[in-house]
Every structure is written in C-alpha cells, then in structure tokens.
Amino acid sequence: MKNIFFLLLISTVQPVLSQTKLEKAITNLENNYEQEKVYILTDKSQYAAGDQIWFKSFVFDGYNRSPLSTTLFVELYNADKKLIDWKTILLTNGEGSGDFKLKGDLPEQVYFVRAYTPYMTNFNEDDQIVKVIPIYNPNSTQTLEVSKTSDWSAKAFPEGGAFINGILTKFAVRLLSNTSLPEKWSGKIIEMQNPNVPITTFTSFDKNVASFTITPALGKKYQAIIEDNTGKKQTINLPEVADSGLHLEVSSSKEGIKYSLKGVNLKQQLQNYKIVGTINNHLAYKANITQLMNEASSLIPTKISNGANGVLQLAIFDEQDNLIAKRLCFIKPNNLKVEKAEIIGQNLKQTPRSFNSIDLSPESYFKNYTVLVSDDDSSNKTDEENILSSLWLTGDLSSKIDNPAQYFSKTANAEALDALLISENWKRFDWNSVLSGTTPTLKPNSQKFLSYRVKPLKDNALMKDTNVNLVLRLGETEPTINQFRTDQMGYVYLNNLSFDEPLNVSVFVNSENGKESNNDNLFVTVEPLVTPTPFKGNFPTTKYTLVTATENKKLSPAISRAINTQKNSKKLEHVDVQIEEVQLVGKKKDPKEELDKQLSTGMFSSVNSTIFDFVNEDQHAAGSTNILDWLQGRAAGLTFQRNNSGINVPYIRGQQAKLYLDETPTDASMISSLPINNIAMVKIIKGSGLIGDAVAIYTMRGNMKSKNNEKATQKNNVSVIKGYDKPSEFLIETLDTDDPTKKIENDTRETLYWNPNLFDSDNIPPRIKFFNNDTAKQYKVLIISFDEDDNLLYENEVFK
Template sequence: MSKKLITLLAISAIYCLNAQTNAEEALKTFEKKYPQEKIHLLLDKSNYIAGETLWFKSFVFDGYTTSAISTTLFVELYDSNKNQISKKLIPLINGEGSGNVALPSSLKEDVYYIRAYTSWMANFNEDFQILKPVAVYNPSSPEKLTSNPTPWTVSAYPESGTFIDGINTKVAVRLQSNGTAPSDWEGYVTEIDNPDTKITTFKGFDQNIGSFNIIPKSGKRYQLIVQDKNGQKQNISLPEVSASGINLQVSSDKDHVKYTIKSKNLAPDYQYYTVLGTINNQLVYKAKINKINNETQYSISNSQLVNGILQLTVFDDKENVVSNRLVFVQPQLLQFKQPSLQSVLLKDTPRGKNSFELPKDTNYSNYSVLVLDASTQSPEEDQSLLSSLWLTGDITSPIISPAQYFTKNRNTEALDALLMSEKWKRFEWKSIMTGNYPMIKYQPESYLSYKGKVNIQGKPAPNTEVNLIFGSEPGSRMSQIKSDNNGFLTLNNLVFEDTMKFFYQLNSEPKDLNNNYSIYFQPTSNFVPYKKNIPPSPYKLIPRPADDKPSNEVSRSFTALNAQKIIRENITNIEEIKLKGEVKNKTKKLNDELSSPGFKSLNEQIFDFVNDSPLTTSSNVLKWLQGRVAGLTIQMQGGSYKATMRGGQVGIYLDEMLVDPSHVDNMSTSDIAMVKVIKGFFAGGFGGANGAIAIYSRRGTSSNRTASSKLRQISLQGYDKETPFENPDYGNDNFKSITQDTRSVLYWSSFLETQPNESSKVQFYNNDDTKKFRVIIMGYDKNNDTPLYYNEILP
C-alpha cells in the first residue's frame, strides 16, 4: 500500500498510547515477513466450446498494489474429478502476465476449473488461490450440462458477533447455495414461544445477503424464517441472548468510518479497552478507551485511508479479543481511474471497421483491452478486477457475483451487511500473538532458476569450472560457473519462452576423462499439487437426448470456431508471403552476423550505423534513442542515463555483455556498428523480462565465434509461449472466404503497449450482426497505486 497509514486518533483519556501491545508487535511481524498476494484473472469469454482457445490476463497484487514478490504465475486446468488437463508457466512483469490454454476438441462437456497461484501463495491457505469454474460445451459429448437447483441454506450474524440484552443490534442474514441462490427472498423474526407474531420483517438485498435490526431481551428465544418466491422456506434459531458483553457497531460514509462501543453489565475489574484498525494486515488506527459510554461515537477520517476492508478489533486490558467487525472504507467513492475514449468510430454494420483511442498517459505502460458483442455475457459481470482487488481477494467464502458491489448501481448497504457476515482469514489474532506464524516452504524466486549437478565418471564433481554457451548453436554466448563443494551449480534469473538450448564443457578437461562427464539441470520451482477437493458447481450432467439441439450461443461459438480456423490460415499465408517476398538487405545481413541466436527476437527494432549512417545529434547513444522506439523511456538518473520499458528497467548490452549504462556514455558513434532494441523476453538475457538495448561495436563477426566439437548439448524448459490472438482483416480479400462471422470476442489484447508521444489506438472489425459493443479496459497506475478500469456498453 502506497499510503503508509499510522495511528490516527487518540480517544478519550489515553495514556502511554505509544507503547506497543503484543497484538501490534505480532501484526508488525506478520506484515513484514508474510506479505499476502492475491490474483485477478480476466478471461476473454465466460464459457467455451471444446476446440476453442481460452485466453487470460492476470494481475497479481500485494495488498492493493501490483506485486513485486513473485515473477512467475502457475496456471492449471482441472476437470471436475481433479484430473489435471493442462498447466502453464507464465512470467509476471510488474505483477502482470498473460497466456492461453488450448481446449482439446475431444474435451467432454462439463465444468472445468482454472487454478492460478504463485509459489509464495502456496505457503498459505489454498482458499486464497484462484479456482475459477468454466463451463465447456461439446454437443458430441454423451452428457450435457444443465442447471442444478439445490436447496439454499441461511445463517444469521449479529453485528460484531454479540447478541446482548437491551442493545439494538443489526443482524446480517446470509444465503449459501451450491447451485443458484434466489435473488427474490424475504424474512421475518418471531419469538420461538410466540411464532405467530412477527417482531420485524425484511427483504433480501441480493442473492447473498439481507439484514434487519432487533432489540433482544434476556429470557427470550428468537427464530428467523426466510422464504423465497418459489416457496422454499428455512427456519433457524438466532443466538441466545447474553446478559452482558460488548457490541461494536460500525458505519462507513464518504468521509469517515464511525463506530460506537455499547456494553451491558461489564465486570468492574476491566481497566481499559484497546481498539486496533487494520487494512491489508497493516495497523492504520489505534485507540485506548478507559471507559465505555454507550452514546459516544468515534470517527476515523478517510483522508488517509484507501478503499478496502478495514478490520476493527476491540481488546480488553488482558489483550483478549472481545469484539470484531469488518467494514469497507468509503464504498460511496471508489478510488479508480476511468479512461476517456477518443476518436470513437463504431459501426454496427456487418464486418464494419471500428476504432477508438486511449489518450496518452505516461503513468501507464500498457493496457488490457477486451471488446465483446454486448449481447453475450461478460467475464467481468461475475468477478471484476475491482471486486478481486477489494473483496474476494481477501474473503474465502463463496460470494455470488461479487462484481455487483463495485458497479455504478452498487448497494453499499448490502456490501456492509455482507462484511458483517465475514471474518478476516488472513490471520487470527490469538494465533499470531502466540507466535504461531505460517510455515514457509516455498520462497519467491526471480523468474526461472535451475539447479544442476556436475558428475565426472559417475561421481559428483565439487569446485569444478564449467563453460556454458547459450543459444541455438555453439558460440552464441559464453558464461562460466563453478560447482559448489557437493558438485551442485545454479542458474538464476532466466527469462525465455519454450526451450533454450545450451552447450557445456568443463573448463579444464583432463585427458584421462575420455569425455566421461555430464551435467543435469532441473527447475527449482515447480507446480504445487492442489490438496483440497474441487468445489461443487451450479451445474450437473444429464444424459444427452437423441434429439438434443445445441443452444443458440453454442451454435454461434461453433460457427465462430470454424471462422477462426480460416482467419488463422489466412494470417499464416499472408505472413509466409511476406517472408518469401523479403529481400535479405544489408541491415538484415548485418544483424545475422552480429547477433547471436539468444539476442534475436520477432519484436526487435534495428538501427544500422554501418549501412544507413543515421545522423546523430547527440554524443550519447542512449539519449539518441529517446523518442525513436515506442514504449522506451530514457531518463537521466544518478549522472547517467537509465532506460525503462513497460515500467521496468531495460538491460544495456555491449557486444552482448551486460554493462552499466555509464560504460556507453561516451562511446563514439563511429565505433558503433548497430543498435538493437528488443522488446519483451529474449533467450540471451539473464532476467531480461523487459527487453534490452543491445549495442554492437565495429568488431569482427563470424571470426570471433568458434565451435568446439567437444561441446555437449542440453535444453532447458522455459515459460509457455502465448499464442497470438488473431483478428480478421476484412480490408484484405483473403478473408472474404469467411461465409459467416459470429465471433463474440471482437478484440483481445493482454498488453496494448502505450506510446510515449501519441495515443494508443484499438482497431477491430465487427462480426455479421453485433449492434452494440462491450468495451473492457484495465491498467494500473503504479505511481499512484490506482487501478484503471473501464467496462461500458457502446454506442
């Protein structure tokens, strides 16, 4: 959290407020040593058919900011029997990652589950990981999905957990269901001994929650009766009325969080009470109250707080928890940015060309953009970026459509009642105050690491120097490492996709070895098995009738799948024609001579200083690059220039050796043969997740590269490569062979890179019948720790 929040108020006659309690010390330890990550997973669709590709974008947060803890995301696909169908390893750049999962055409119709987590998250409760159900349809499957009406259950939660004689108490009523809970329901309260007289009545806010107020009386027993519009009814007893205790009552408006502590028949030996307020496991409020006054209301200003769940806890003078309550800070004013779309040109004509622009904003390195046919269900309707960030990322119990609590028409009273029915599960006060902290088994690592072992004549070889040459051919890039006392060696901080070949050779090879040596490598971080059972879904499988016809949505998806195959084939053909038509010009030849395979990328921009002789008005090559490469920023820092891309620092390489930027400050352009800017991952960079600026001097080329016949080859498995999302270009005649276009996803970009000097443009073609477009845009302002979120139907 960017705003480091401290004690705000001193209430009543407070003494020694600066003395830390055991609870504060325990919380400080937990916050420092056990930060908590959470994930939002954006899918391109809400449901799929077998044979389609599922695309996803992930945001990993540390509290309310993008996480710098983890650099790798694990994504898995399970069936309803917890059999793993697929797994993906995704790199995280500033907490963001993306990828795709190909759904086999043979996949039977059922509900499948996408699991997403980091190694660090695997140390904690699995309930905080993403386990997202996704329906996959297949008309050729012998069984079909249908809704699964199941009985709902009801529970009652008096505010702060106490039900005390004579104190007007708010009670939250929570519905739970494995199927579909009713949205239209109501309830009333009676005495058990007098069931015909209704004390109070209420209507449910939504499918999750409702609330009512009651003044309980000692000796009375109360019951709650809830009924939906279909006549299903449940009757439960309310808690027994206590003759004494403390009731914490809380409200939240746009300016303050206000609370009142009410009591009845407290023992006279209590000297004082302490109130602690925490957000994201961080202490944000502390007060010491010597005497409880039932009429006194205390106020916490929102000016130094952020949107999120505030946990207020009341301790007695022996540091026992006597009351606890969760409340959302400032639900009336959500702190997120919404972009203003420019140059909007949207047409509802069949296959019409559409476009809009996002204004230039240096606070964002990229956007995630999804455009859908507005008549289809949006993946953000149920679980949105805002609901993941502010609610479900920290709440483990199932919530139906949590996104509803952060829309324009949100019901803040419903959100408050919902949090009344929840407990903070990130930690328990009693547990951390007794020193019972989580056991850490998995440490976060910087991108990919591999542990190897050197064997000579079948035995470990300690303190042995090994030459490693990276690339797809010998002589690409050499690095020397040495094994430890047990013969082990480690490769750290690698960023590459698919597989990377490298060659190895002992630095000093005795003649009597006869090449009788070997090196083995394995990754140090692995997928962690899911221990819990797969949760029940709101669907069930039934035998498919012989005359069963697919729904209109499924039929449209199959038509779109066939069209997508044609789109893919045409794009492939167009690219092949382009490649065949390329002339191997001088710059390409220079690049082939100077660049090793590890420093080649499909996403690179080359500046040829040999053949093109670009005019330079600056004596510094880094400064000269400013403004010439989209997304690249060059800034002076500490007396030297610093390069960043997508908010992350870019490595500077001189003849493919990583150097400090100061090494090229005074390099003459007459000594430079070529400058290459690589965007994104490349095999030759250790930790080159943000790309590289590779500067090549006017040196020899192939003469400096020799291959040894003694070199041995081995391959490492890297991150899973994302398949490009392909859109038709109806301005090209090749796509006219598509007879019917029923795509529901009209545009998808998980990383729409921002431009330093111009707006970011989105272009796409309509399908055959879409009339309105749902546009979803996400981003994160890392300077102000503020999400950017746009979810609107246009026009």
C-alpha cells in the first residue's frame, strides 16, 4: 500500500483565522490544558489510631516531575468529610514529604488523604488524588470489615467505539464495583435468536477485564452473559450492529503503535480524515488521508515519545473535523523504561535488632532517593497501587481500577492492559469540548511558594498609602526591619516566601513632623493568599464496611504489632523525659549571664557594661513610648538629647554613643520605632572593648517571651504566620539496650527505615541503614528516584 500519511512537525502556530476547527482545538489544547497529577506514597497501607503516617508526594506534569507548583496541600479526612488534619508541603523538583500524627482516640473507620496543588484547582476536582487509609482502634465500638459480597456490574466496549456489519471486532468486557470484584469470572457471547449456541467464550485476564472478538451480522442482536466464581450472573447487550461507519484497530509493539482504519459505506470514503495522537494533552502525531480509499494503516514510531512509555490517545476525525473514533493504547508495554538501583554492597542479617545496611553507587546518575524498608512477613502481598500505575494509569483514567500495579509487574499481561485501555477514557480533557472551544478558567498565575497580605490598622482605620515598618522574625533567627508603603487599599504584600518556622510579623510606624512615634492602638492581620480549597465532591467507595464490634474484638496481626510499637515508643519517651528533667534540675546558672552569652558575640563583650534583661526580669517598660525613652536615668553616664525629629539620641560621657540592633549599626529613628515587646536585652557599653561607647539592642529569638508582657496587656501589632510544615525526623535507632529502664521486650516495628530524601554527598555512597526488629527474616525494600532528565528508577524487591 502506498504511504498516504505524513507526520506534521509543527514548529509555529498558524494564524487563528486560517485554522480549521481541528487546528483551533489543538491550539486550545496545547495552550490551556497543562495539568498536574499527584502520587502519594505512605509507609504502610493501614494504621492504628496513635500511629504516625509518613508520606512522600510526587507531583507530575504529564510523565515528568512538575515545574508548575512549589506548594502541595495534603489533607486527612474522616468518612464524614470532616477535616482531621492538613499539611502545607514544600515541593522541590515536584517532590515533597511530610507526616500525620494520628490521635489515639480516632474512631475506627476508613479515612481519606486528599492531595492537590493550588494550580490543580483550576480543573475538575475529580482529578485530585484521594487515597483510602483504613485506621483501626481496639477501643472503638465499631470495627472495619472487608465486604464479603461483590456487587458488580459489567459493560462491553467495542474497539474504537464502532460495531459494524461484517467487520471482525475486538471487545473489552469490564467489571466495575463499589466494593470488591470477584476473583475470577468468565462469559459467553450469544445471538439472541439462538441463545443456546455460544458464538464465542472468554475468561477474565484479572478482576477488571476480559476480551473477545466477534464478526457481527446486520439485523442480529448479541448479548454477553458473564458469570463469576460464586455463580452470580449478569447479561448485557452488545451495541446495535451498524451498516456503515469507521472501524479502528490498534496494536502496540516495541517498534511503535500500528493502527488500521476501515471505512464502510462512507460517502467520501476515508479522504480528508485526520488521525491525531496526543500524549499528556500535547500533540504527538498528526496525519491526513489525502486519497479516496476505504482502508489504510500506518505505524506510529516510538520516537513520538522519545522511546518512553505512556498512554497515547488516538483520535480519528472526519472531513468536517467531527470526532469519529478514539482509542487509548500503551507505548511499549513489554519494554518498560524503568531503571533499577545500582547496589554496590549490602550487609543484611536476620538476628533480632541487628544493624543492617545497603549501599547505593555514588557514581549513578540518580542522586536523590526515596527509600522505604519494611518487615516482609512472607505473605506475598503485592502493592495494589505504586508510582508506575499512578504515573501511567490511575492519574489519567476515569474509572476505578482494581490493583492497577499488576499491569506493570514482572508477570504483567500486555493483552490485559490493552483490553483495559479499550474500556477506559482519558479524563484530562474531552475532544468534543475542546472542539467547541471550551477552555478551563485558569486563575491568574500564582506566586511561587507562599504569599501573604498584611493589613495594618491604626485606631481601627486602614492605613492607606502610608509608610510602615514590618519586623519579621523567623524562628530563632535575628529579626529584620523592612519598610513598606501600603497600597490604596491599605495592604502590604509579602510574596514568594519559603519557610518552615513560625514567622512573627510586627508593625510599627515612624514619627512624623518632629512628633514622637505613637505605636499604640496598632493592629495587624496577615492573610495567606495560597490557601486550601474545601472539598466538595464525594469520596470513593471502598471495600470496607463498619459493623458493631464484638465483646472480644479481634485485631489483625499488623494492627496488634502497631499498637505494641506505640507502647514501646511511649516507654522510651517517658524514660527520656525523666532523664532530661533530672539533668535540668542539676543546672543552676545566672539567667542574665546565660542570655548575654546567647545573644552577644565576643566583639560586644566588656567588663564595663550594664545589662537589662527583658526575658527573665520584668523591667516595667510597658508604659514607655520606646526603649530609648525608657533608658533615661537608668544607667550611670548615659544621657539623651533630642534630635530634629524629636527622637532621643544616647550620649555617654558627653559623646554620642553608637547604636546597634542585634549587633548591626543602626540609628535612633529605627530604634525608637522598635516595639518594646520585641526586645530581649539592652547592653550599655562604656569606653571599653572593641567598639567603644555604645548602646546595643537585642531582639527576641525563638520561643523567648518578655517578662514585661506578663502584667501588661498584650498588644495586637504582632501576628504569627505558619509556613510550610517541616517533616518530622524518622529516628534510626535500636531498641536493644543494657539500660533496664529502657528494656523493650518485643520489638514489633513494621516500618524499619523511612527516608524521603536520601542523597549522594561528596561521592560517599548513599547508605540505607536500619536495625532489625525481633522477627524479620527478610526485608521489603522500595527505592524511587529520578535523574536530571526525569528518567525513573523504581526498585521494589524482597531482600534476604
């Protein structure tokens, strides 16, 4: 057959006025449908109340880690859609990690983890990941059970959507259920006028799908009769047999994807039909049929995806640019492009509480790893979902898939995956909507990281178009003073902030026209501009049901182990707290001396100095306008003179003294505007040391609290804002100890090692190191990584 196709390599967009309906749709798709999806890895599949859920998130733009977002919201809901907890996660190269500490009194039920970026809220809420997490509690009056009944329904899908007279057609049969699917099922195809003679039979590939082929005859009606392994049956009708239309047939190989078209009783045959292939909402292939003919075929080479795996959405359009047929197909299903970890050494033992290690190559192209090591109990349970199935299937397809990870396992059946894709739809966009010109309403480009709107008020009035000073103190770092001018609405904006410690924001104003600055009746609020979005949809149905618990509630081995592990952790924490308390009792030092050592450096040390401690002592400074006014008459040799702005300037023995704020040179106007509540210490240095006569002001750090505020009314010109949630540290320690107070009799940990950011440092081999529990004889090791080109490394093996 002559090659009547051509591949369009589009480097520029044609003018809109000259574009056809389909070309406009493709331009619309390219410009407006960039989308993200999320995969959440948790250290376990089920938890006990009181446990800690460790999670790692991966955000993808197509099949690459997303550069679009730097913020991810991860939320924990109960079955009644009540928000239990939520985290704001910092994304670096599309990756971020965190944890939830579960309360010990959480009722036993199914919980849901929802994850999304602010950018994802531009699109359908159904595109956001919702992960099912069963949480058990032995004290709950209800208990979770896996549903024993399988209430399923079946559908039959002809390849390409057409069922045409005399054309051999491949069908996919798909089972769907709100609870669980039967282990095995089979079926037969009958003609309704002759039901006793099966035309063909089929057996399920897995719980989800089966396939068969049939050549229909016009005027006949066909049915599929499906029966599961428990004897339950269902009869469904196949589509009506048409006398005209387009038949699409697709097959995938290592060379590429071959498609064949057959036109039956078409007016212009296949002339001017277009074939469009998209990968991740982007045009990957486009061809036109330029001649009159009823049959055509071609091979789409794997170079359209640079040889990478993924789903190609093939769509066929007629001469009027109407969508006629579509089909999803997987690129190179038998040749997954997934790298394996390069392990250069391992030291694994079965001895209880023994030290174990696995060394990864420092010369690998992969530098940052996510690693999870668990006790493998030889149950041979496989993960129902993993990063491969999320990346290539569930993140983009419309319906619920049972055990999607099986399609990318070592024993995967490429025929089953192909049948599954015949039965599925691409949920990221609908061709008919795009053809009609529909576009998502995208919010204005959000700021990178976090942004806040600060609203200062003076005497309950907005301070519009006014100079204000903001004191920003992050955690235990030194505060910074920044001058801003409010806009016409009275707001100041703090944009593109990345922090994971509490950020204290204080507002104050400078003096004007020679008057003393007055910071009374100042109030400040800070509103985050990037906020979580309420969940409006419905959670997915699950295989679990809640029933009334019996008097002797039986726990699964995994949950019993988790509860015992919690008891061990509490015992160790209790002993550590007692030891710390004993150590603190033995320490008795001068608090003012300790404060001076904490805040000042050697350059500001002097034997001839006077120190005022605002942290440990009440200095009765609440009634003073500013710290310079308060200092008058409090230190021998220190006097003050007012400058042209009416601000007190310090003098020591007749000479103007130097002024320092946190040991940085400053002037009296800045010091006079500083709220006294923010001051931790004042040091008067007289004619000695390295800096001469000076007044040094030190501001609060960390969790310091001024004694001056204990009796004074708290002012409202301070607001504390929360940034990104810092992940907790997963401790790598052995429970084996000679200390009888710390003796743990039964180490039952399931998660032995969790590190969402194991990295290569100075060519030192990245080492996975952990201690065994009391029973593990083999270890399940999961390793995930991406190189600079977003090639994926995925290792999920059992080590002995």
